[in-house]
Amino acid sequence: MKASVDPNLCIGCTQCTGICPEVFSMDGTLAVAIPGEIPPEDVPQAVNAAQACPVGAIQTDA
Numbered sequence: 110m111k112a113s114v115d116p117n118l119c120i121g122c123t124q125c126t127g128i129c130p131e132v133f134s135m136d137g138t139l140a141v142a143i144p145g146e147i148p149p150e151d152v153p154q155a156v157n158a159a160q161a162c163p164v165g166a167i168q169t170d171a
């Protein structure tokens with residue numbers, strides 16, 4: 110699975126980075142996801158983070 114953050118939607122709340130710091134980090138005021146495949150052990154938390162995003166800025170694909 111891969112994840113990406115839509116910079117036009119992200120409001121910089123840091124929620125995703127708190128839930129899944131293995132995948133999401135802050136780049137200035139916006140969150141960014143690691144490029145490429147998410148390690149399998151981090152996928153569940155990455156999905157949780159995507160679902161927790163208050164503005165739906167995180168896209169995932171399998």
Ligand code: SF4
Binds near residue numbers: 120139161163166
């Ligand atoms: S949870 Fe959503 S809005 Fe908040 S920092 Fe992450 S991507 Fe941005």
